Amino acid sequence: MQSSFLPLNTRRLQKRAQVETPDSLYWNRLAKPELLKERNTIDYVDFSPSDPDNFVLTCSVRVQIYNLVTKLVVKNLSRFQKTAYGATFRQDGRLLAAGDEEGHVKLFDTTSRNILRLFKGHTAPVHRTFFTADKLQLASFGDDKAVRMWDVANEKVVQTYGDAHTDYIRAGAMHPQATHMFVSGGYDGKIHLYDTRAETAVQRTLDHGAPVESMLFLPNGSIFVSAGGSQVRVWDLISGCRLLTMMSQHHKTVTCLRLGSDGRRLFSGGLDRHVKIYDVSTYKTVHTLTYPNAVVSMAVASRDQAVVAGMVDGLVSIRRMIVDSKPSHLGKIRTSRSRKLYKNPVPPNNTQDVDHVIKERVKGPGLQVYDVHLRQFNHKKALDEVMLPIKVKKHPEIMVAVITDLLHRRSLDKALIDRPDNILVTFINFLCTHMGEARFMRPLLMAASTVLDVFERQLVTYSRKLMAALERLSAVMEAEVKITTDLMRLKGAMDMLIGVSMDNGEVVHKSPYVDTKGQKMQPSSAAESYVVTVEQ
Template sequence: MDSRFYALNIRRYQQRAQVETPDTIYWERLEKPEFLKECNTIDYLDFSPSEPDNFVVTCSVRVQIYNLVTKLVVKNLSRFQKTAYGATFRQDGRLLAAGDEEGHVKLFDTTSRNILRIFKGHKAPVHRTFFTNDKLQLTSFCDDKSVRLWDVSNEKVVKTYNDAHTDYIRAGAMHPVAGNMFVSGGYDGKINLYDTRAENAIQRTLNHGSPVESLLFMPNGSIFISAGGNQVRVWDLISGCRLLTMMSQHHKTVTCLRLGTDGRRLFSGGLDRHVKIYDTTTYKTVHTLTYPNAVVSLAVAGADQAVVAGMVDGLISIKRMIVENKPSHLNKIRVSHAAKERKKLVKKLIRPDTSQVVDHTIKDRVKSTKLQTFDVHLRKFNFKKALDEVLVPRQVEKHPENTVAVITELLQRRALDKALTERTDAVLIQFIDFLCTHMGEIRFMRPLMNAANTVLDVFEGSCVSYSLKVMEALQRLSTAVQAEIALTVEMLQLKGAMDTIIGVSLNDSDRPKTRIAAPREARMQPSARAEKYVIYVD
């Protein structure tokens, strides 16, 4: 007969593993983030088209160009008296435009850092500036509710659209193919579509339903996307700006939009600290990136080389893509070391033995496992010491599953009542508080409800001999049990209502032939169950 004592099988309750998809595998190749810290909220991020390793950061009164590899400032454009906004590169990367709080739009040469033009005319902060597709004009979107089109060469206004919105204009996007078309989004929830060739410049006005934070055109120009509130909306430009679909994957405001993977993936960042990645063919979420704070700006390098996110506290997160085709020197060392270890393992497993010709060798000796302290006490039938071991505050806080495992073992041995009798008030109150704290967790509910029943049976008829603090703890336990019973009753009522609705909607042929009976505990009368756990304190 085997006299060995086996340790408790403690359930870990791990979260369900995420289903692996090609997108999950691809985006998991992003390295651990590297962080840069600025002094204020990161207003805007943009990658240089000519030098893909450089990206511009707009923050406070500075516009700085960083190198993606070294994480150092390459150029510092600090020609702003007040806050700068929305610095963006031209399509060739040679020029950079940014608005400021004074209502000016400044044009810089990215090579020499000189100011080439200062466009004056707005009466409020200019938050977004974008170059047209032909690179000859510049559009500015301002808080004075106007949109202006500037000529880059002579520093003059080409067209002004006053009162384009009834609130601040904080978003805009230029058509990637037609240089005469662009859209603007305001805090009035409206989206305006412009055509500079027509007499009536505003061709159409759409309603996003929330203050518009960001706008984006797809690469072919037939679809544009708007973000505001917790929604991302997709509009079909060809069919008269028809709403194609709407995504509500964020539970807080969506602040920025970007494209990746050559336009096949859409990124949306929000104040909920998440960046959602969508497939632009189905507009379904394929991956999620999580950040330490609210994301207010986003930039994606060409060929998905890096994803850079700016946060509300001035933190910049840089996640670079691991290139498998060109392994680094460190990766080569790791690969060679792994190959050597693999060879050693193969030699150990496949070792010829000419002494005996056998298929398998079965070892008689079983590897012994080290028992934990509460297992040792359970082996010696010291139930009180085993319970005390798992009621230590550090054990309860970090490993409540150990405490539940010991309680379950004591219940199975019918020894929990023995472990609770003749105990001090402090131990009893600690045990009851553990039951009240973790009884609402679905993973612990069944064993702890049985433990609560045992506790109430132990104290039944002998309440006079216990102190007032113990009686108050028992009252808390009774309240917690009744709350769980009331919640169960409500869930059963909801289930009954849903079954009725589903049953009415089904046809006779689709209606199920059998009915699954509710558990015995669920069929008990609520009042009878509740009365069992009521304790009265004088």
């Protein structure tokens, strides 16, 4: 007679899968990062419009052009006596401009590495330089609180705007279509919109609310974006520079902005080690990239071929987009053979008049080793089977499932008595490591309580190593209880603030343990039940 013993259900203890969206599927195609290491902070990254496989890095006294495929330096523009800043390509990729610590702006020919022009006029470092839409002029933004427009052909100043800002100017953007329009952002938190045709060049002054670190225009030119502090703000140029929306997805300073997917996606990088990707149509976050250190510069290649991020410690992360490859001829043959082998058989003709055909029963997976031990009531052997280091590291949910089953059988204390110290220490270390995970908290808190109840009777007879593990377990339990208590107090404070903000008490805020009918509810975790018991 076949046994009705069922294997343990470990699926309910697995991590909750993230909701897959078209954006998450698309951006997950970015390969693992390939890393380059420079000596200092990566100030600026820019891709060549003419050659998408080349990008320029500005770091310390060097401006280097790298190849995206080989990760090797193609050209080294080391004509700087002091620190270089903000090297950017012109729209055709033939020229490259960069500022420096001396207040100079240098113009390079990317084919010959020669300095074509040297613009002198700033009295402080120049951090950002951008070309106008007609490629004939160049704008420079300096720490001397001035913005200067340069004529590329004549090497002369066209216009100087020196009274707009009251602090360093570290951000700017040129209108993608109108040559006469651009914006600047300063550390005074102000944003200025310029029109070079008007008598008063500064047409509008906006307040970002924090030092502005980066700016850009959307491709249509009617909207521009500013980043500073922990906020990214979107401004509508047509409706009088009205604030459209404000995004606060970073919890530290936002340092750089970029566009991707032909202007349909907005990237923002920050000191919180994250790069957020927004949908420009809704301005909602659609994906997040995580980096090992604070991101200070970033560039996105055309057609999203790669995302290059420069970090504060000189690390450069290159993530290339994986292109879907077509299946080979051999793969097609294997696929066709497998389909023929596992194709469902056609029912015989004599079954056509039958109301329902019962298919052959598919045999489920067999019992695991720990299931066999649990079936035979060998609780110690079942616990030993799942405490193997490889299983604990890769599949902790299996061990938690066994612990939960032993708790239901009220046999966990029997499985822990008369065991060697090394096994007990391993078990306690597992509890300390995974107790903070929400999916494991309830059974592991109950298991920890069982451990302390079992071993508190004969503390004198235990070894020093086991005593240290028990003390560590007690400290972890106290920390989890304290965190839960603080969260409950925070929830109460937030409920009170929300209740005060409502008009005439339209929303009634109840205790988290009382339902709509006034009946008491059970706490959602063992830690909460423990806290409720203590407070009562």
